[in-house]
Amino acid sequence: MTNPSASPSRSERFEAEALVHLGPLYRTALRLTGNDADAQDLVQEAVLRAFRFFDSFEPGTNCRAWLFRILMNTFVNEYRKRVRGPHQVDLDETTMSTLESRADQAIVSLPATPEEVVFAGMLDGDLKEGLWALPAEFRAAVLLCDVEEFSYKEIAEMTQVPVGTVMSRIHRGRRALREFLLRRAKPVRALSAGA
Amino acid sequence: MDCREIQEQITAFVDRELPPEESARLSEHLHACSSCRAAEERERDVKRLVRSRCADLTLPHGFAERIRASLPGDDAARPVPAARPEPRTGRSSRIAGGGAPRAYSGWLAAAAIGFLAIAGTLVWSRSGVEPVLAEALVDEHARFAKGLDLGIRESDPKSAAAWLSEAAGSSVPVPDLRPKGARMVGAQMCRLLTQGHGAVVYDVEGHPVTLFIPPSGMIEPSADGTSSEGWRSVRVKGRNAVAWKDARGGICWAVSDLPHARMREIVTVAAADR
Numbered sequence: 200m201t202n203p204s205a206s207p208s209r210s211e212r213f214e215a216e217a218l219v220h221l222g223p224l225y226r227t228a229l230r231l232t233g234n235d236a237d238a239q240d241l242v243q244e245a246v247l248r249a250f251r252f253f254d255s256f257e258p259g260t261n262c263r264a265w266l267f268r269i270l271m272n273t274f275v276n277e278y279r280k281r282v283r284g285p286h287q288v289d290l291d292e293t294t295m296s297t298l299e300s301r302a303d304q305a306i307v308s309l310p311a312t313p314e315e316v317v318f319a320g321m322l323d324g325d326l327k328e329g330l331w332a333l334p335a336e337f338r339a340a341v342l343l344c345d346v347e348e349f350s351y352k353e354i355a356e357m358t359q360v361p362v363g364t365v366m367s368r369i370h371r372g373r374r375a376l377r378e379f380l381l382r383r384a385k386p387v388r389a390l391s392a393g394a
Numbered sequence: 395m396d397c398r399e400i401q402e403q404i405t406a407f408v409d410r411e412l413p414p415e416e417s418a419r420l421s422e423h424l425h426a427c428s429s430c431r432a433a434e435e436r437e438r439d440v441k442r443l444v445r446s447r448c449a450d451l452t453l454p455h456g457f458a459e460r461i462r463a464s465l466p467g468d469d470a471a472r473p474v475p476a477a478r479p480e481p482r483t484g485r486s487s488r489i490a491g492g493g494a495p496r497a498y499s500g501w502l503a504a505a506a507i508g509f510l511a512i513a514g515t516l517v518w519s520r521s522g523v524e525p526v527l528a529e530a531l532v533d534e535h536a537r538f539a540k541g542l543d544l545g546i547r548e549s550d551p552k553s554a555a556a557w558l559s560e561a562a563g564s565s566v567p568v569p570d571l572r573p574k575g576a577r578m579v580g581a582q583m584c585r586l587l588t589q590g591h592g593a594v595v596y597d598v599e600g601h602p603v604t605l606f607i608p609p610s611g612m613i614e615p616s617a618d619g620t621s622s623e624g625w626r627s628v629r630v631k632g633r634n635a636v637a638w639k640d641a642r643g644g645i646c647w648a649v650s651d652l653p654h655a656r657m658r659e660i661v662t663v664a665a666a667d668r
Contacts, residue, residue: 210465220459222451235454247486250465257650276502276611326447351411370405373440380443 216262217246222271223263227342231274235332243368245270264349268357271339275358325381329379337372408437417551428447442627506536528647532633533604535649538595539602544580551594553583558592564611566592567640574660588623591647598660603650605661613644627654 207215210296228238229373234390249256249269256265289390330338344365355362400420407420410577424431539546545561548554551570558566561583567580576596584593584606591606626637635649638655648657 213465214462217463218458221461223454225457226448226450227452230448239454239460242457245462247464260605260665305477326443330444330448341444342448343520345441346448351406351409366402366406366411369409370402373437375403376441376444377436 209253212258212285216256216258217249217253217266218348220266221246223347224266227267227268227339227347228274230327230330230342232340239364241274245273248273253390263347264353264357267347267349269352271357272359274335283298293330325380325383329376329383332379333372333375337368337375340365340368341372341376346362397427401429401433404434404437408434409440416441425657430578466540484552487648528628528630528635528637528649531604531635531647531649532631535602535604535608535633538580538593538604544595545582549578551578551647554578554594557581558583558594559609562611564594564609566607566609567642567660568592568594568607569605571660572597575599576660597654598650601650601652602659603652603660605646606649607640608644610642610644613642625654625658627658 207359221242224239224242228241228245229235232238247264249266257260283363330341334339339358340354343349343357344351349357351362354365354379358365359370400423403416403420404424407417407424410417412420423549424434463599546554546557548557551568555566555568558568558581571575571578571656579595579597579602581592581594584591591608594605594607596603596605628635628637633649633651634654634657635647636660637645637647637659640646642645648655648661652660
């Protein structure tokens, strides 16, 4: 038996090492599930799972990455199956190539204007919609990379796909997102051009 | 360098994921190629946009407190934890079954027949999350016992297994307990803390008994890593619960107001039948 006064208890360690990452976990869960209630459920489920397997976490390694791995695992293996049922149309090769070709067209057809300016006027709701329009795998890869700043290798481990697939998802995800946002922004751009 | 070929490399370049020498080569190309440079800028613009607009860290009011309250304490062995699970609401505690099953397949039959070959080892993990789970299970059982919230009313184990498996997205074996006088009443998929279980409600001489069965897809082989022997029995909120590990390695639970020994006897029958 360990003496609780001599070393921090399991709960104390979990609080210090894991619960400090609730914010990032929640914001990612929110964009994966698309709503607050499901995001809370997903995070709670992942955190309880993490607590349960906290002994398998190696102290000194990246706890945040470990938690996100559990979050992604919970999302893919349990949440999606249960919330949307087994008949959800998942991302397949056709969807991927369609997305890619649409993104390719967008890049060819849309003029290379200072998009930062266009994007600056973008509403959060537009971005939210754009992200939501992406297949979950693409959305997750983009968020884990751009917002959470995980490396491709870490994302590959979390989502259990090769690094090359991670890169491809990020690449295609960003292009599809850009296409969506530029379409959404077109009227604004026309308006500002006319002004 | 072929401009078309390096599109994905631009992504890795922007994310600083290229090895130094490749990065240098690409950088050189970008310097000379305005079209690829524009592609790089587009990529950076989207990345910046996502980063700046999605970086909010605000948690919903009371969420962190609810998470903390739902964690079990350090004493894994106590039967009734002081920390109670998050208050259960209709929204978060349960989801409806994922639609009606369409067809019954042979492999499900095999899974159902193979149910409950008692492993005889392990049931209780070191982490102590199970006492909390037991409490939640008892709450679920109490609702089912009142006839509330059942996804289907069904007396045939095979149909129930097919329905649950469809809803869970992976096989949920349902034992036929009729030889022990347990009549199936119905089933539901329920979401319980860390786990989603198929719940099957039986009637044993007027006593409702709920079996909680994890779908195969959520069983993590050897993840628990404990080695205690046989059954685990607890009494929680005035109900009896027993847990055991089935042939697949999944931890199953039964809850009722019947004595522990009687419950063990009822659910063991399926193993004997194999």
